[in-house]
Amino acid sequence: MKKIIAVVIAAAVLALIVLGYINTASHSAHHGSEAKLDPKKEIFSHLCDNYGWEVPFDHGTRMPLPIIVQGEDGAWHCFSSARLMPEGEYEGFTIAPDGDYAGKVVQLRPDGSQYRPVDLSITKNAAALLISALVVILLVMALKRHYKRNGMKAPRKATGLLELIFEFVYTDTIVPIMGREAKKYGPYLMTAFFFILTMNLLGLIVIFPGGANLTGNLAVTGVLALATFLITNLTGTRHYWKEILWPEVPTALKCPVPMMQLIEFIGMLTKPLALMVRLFANMLGGHMVVIVLILLIFIFTNSFGSAAVGGGTAVVSVLLALFMLALDTLVSFIQAYVFTLLSTIFISMAHEGKHEPAEAKNE
């Protein structure tokens, strides 16, 4: 009986999520029928950052968020995005409708040209970041509190799931790879894992606390990859640097033309770049496919002009979107895990004191 209830609730939640997509899309389609449905613009407006946060069932209004900008004269300005949205001008700032800075806050010069100020606004993505961080803190503290209260008793239900994930990532992945160093680098790796996982999962929920395409944004994945890059290279052992600067290859390959050094140096950079792009592309792709599937309904309805075609497409699209969302849930976990796993391997490889196995060196 409990199982049936759980399935019903899960189905309802997923349906709500899809409904959110349909709703936002339908509103845009509604606007589009007045203007014209532009699928590309529609997709990217959902994937990109915004100065406001969509409200469910009403695409027009957005929750205002603070805009923090430094004008050309160096003065800082802080005001609500409600003053600029959907359009408006405040203290000389406005949101550029088009041009190089389309969709961004710009300062209007007297001569009509645009100046892009230093923009530290709490945008939708920035707000979602803070919310995600808060959620992670709450989750981890909940687990810690459980142990404080119940000692070594294994937690049940949601806390048990948390512990399961923690054990899976820390005890079964980080510790076997890093060994004694696990305690030192575990906190960073676990923070990265839970942060990415939370951002991924929150991104799949279309309504308020979620819906931001965080990990499908290069700024977010870039900072994470940079953190791994810095830890890898700043804590690298002498052996690690020797492998890069003076690898064990015939001298002709490294001197006078530093060919191997160049290759090793590129390898040093590609690792974090791959981390950054992998997470970004996976999450972006997942979001994009769902949006495109939902948009198909309106594209077909528009081009065929028949409600029957639209209805038929809707059924198929919603089913496919549901499937994609379920897949994205899996991908959310896998990508967070892969990022953590690879970070762990990169860091522990930089700490190799002795000779690495031959095949690892040839890579």
Added chain:
Amino acid sequence: MELFKPEFGLVFWMFIAFLALFLVLAKWGWPAIIEMMDSRADLIDKGVAYAQEAKAQLDSAKEEAAKLLAEARNQQADILRDAAKMKSEIVEAARAEAQVEARKVAEAAQLSIDQARKESEHQLRQEVNAFALMIAEQVLRKNMQDDAAQRQLVDRLLSEVEKKN
């Protein structure tokens, strides 16, 4: 395309959020949980090791007991065998001693018998000697009553001596 151009503001907030999250969790979150996990793993490992050890001890105790029992049995058999051997030895020794003793007694008896016989023989000889002398005296006294016979005897004896010389 905007999607591929990281926005500075977002990088800034991501940096802040991630750093803050890391600092908070690294200070108050993870160490406590990791320590708890480690101590729990230790406890479980210890428990398993303890159980294994206890089982091994139990097994070895059983073995030990069986060994002790077998040893005791062996010892018992040994003791019994020794006792039997000792018994026969004692009996044998007693018998040998008794034989030696008996022989000694017999020899002593023989010796005293021999001595008694010799003594009696000696005595007998002396008595016979005395009797013989007595008889010879009587015979001589009767025969030497006349001088003729005495002279005759002396003559004969003298002649005998002469002959001898």
